[in-house]
Amino acid sequence: MSQRTPPQKMTLYSSTNCPWAARSLIALAEANVQYETVEIDLDNKPEFFLKEVNPQGKVPTLDYAGEKLIESGPIAEFVADLFPDVGLWPQGSTEETALFKLRARIFVETFITKVVPNWAGILFRADPAAPAAILSAVEGFVEPLLPETSSAGPFFAGRTEFSMAEVLTAPFAARIDLMGRNGIVPADVYEKLQKLPRFGRWMKAVMERKSIKDTFDEASNLAKIKKKMALAQEKKTPPRL
Ligand SMILES: N[C@@H](CCC(=O)N[C@@H](CS)C(=O)NCC(=O)O)C(=O)O
Known part of the structure; x- marks a missing residue:
């Protein structure tokens, strides 16, 4: 199945061994959505990451159309809300x-x-x-x-x-x-x-x-x-x- 295009460009700053970042990777994989990944070496954080992306220096950070979103729980919630048909949450207010x-x-x-x-x-x-x-x-x-x-x-x-x-x-x-x-x-x-x-x-x-x-x-x-x-x-x- 071909990947869906998000409404705005998405770039995930991630680290292969981080379980919190994995939450974002899994949510995005479940949604089968196109996004870019930037691997951050947490033992040697690049200056641009600290200066321009996340001064806290933590992954995951999701750049959504220029807005830098942090915290794995809220990022996964955002993916679930953006693509409700994926069904990560059941739909409707019942x-x-x-x-x-x-x-x-x-x-x-x-x-x-x-x-x-x-x-x-x-x-x-x-x-x-x-x-x-x-x-x-x-x-x-x-x-x-x-x-x-x-x-x-x-x-x-x-x-x-x-x-x-x-x-x-x-x-x-x-x-x-x-x-x-x-x-x-x-x-x-x-x-x-x-x-x-x-x-x-x-x-x-x-x-x-x-x-x-x-x-x-x-x-x-x-x-x-x-x-x-x-x-x-x-x-x-x-x-x-
Ligand atoms: N509460 C954060 C935790 C994220 C977190 O601690 N990530 C670690 C890697 S697993 C990190 O970026 N560590 C770098 C640092 O703290 O300097 C979340 O859920 O996103």
Whole structure:
């Protein structure tokens, strides 16, 4: 299917290994829209990026017809609003729609506040307790919010297509899955995650989604994850006598 042209020119300032930027990449891929990407090296930010694009120096930043939009959540919301037919949010102001949005937002908030800090615990603190904490957060908080396995689709609320619930959480789920497949999340923990009936089904479907396959550079992310973990490990090592 040919890509749709946006109403105005779009340029996304992004970084391959950033899960927040991945939210924008996924939303734009779901919308199948044309845009330009500028890869920002976060370890060596170009001067023009800080001066002309985002003085905060953060990705994602979306340039929409000259207006610089920041923050991954609002950027994804903007894409969903600009292309409502994509269905990232259900349309219409019905009670059903309002409840879907509310529940999806609770799901995203739960994922980000309960699971992501433990994922960050592996990455930035080399915390040996973090993988088990991911499992218990998913089991305790995320699993009950996902649809039953008898539902038509594996995605949030039993949908067969992505909604904003996936756009905003999939980058983190994909990175946890990658870490599981590469032994960074230990095999027993990863296996238990995969065997959770709802989450296991959801995560598998997320990884098979075209917008994830097209936007997630596994080799680059894995290398960066290993580098960050090595740095975290070094900091934890007490100085030699
Ligand atoms: N709240 C922001 C977080 C974005 C963020 O922290 N991006 C990181 C990369 S993953 C970044 O740009 N870091 C560069 C810096 O903070 O200097 C969002 O959701 O867009």
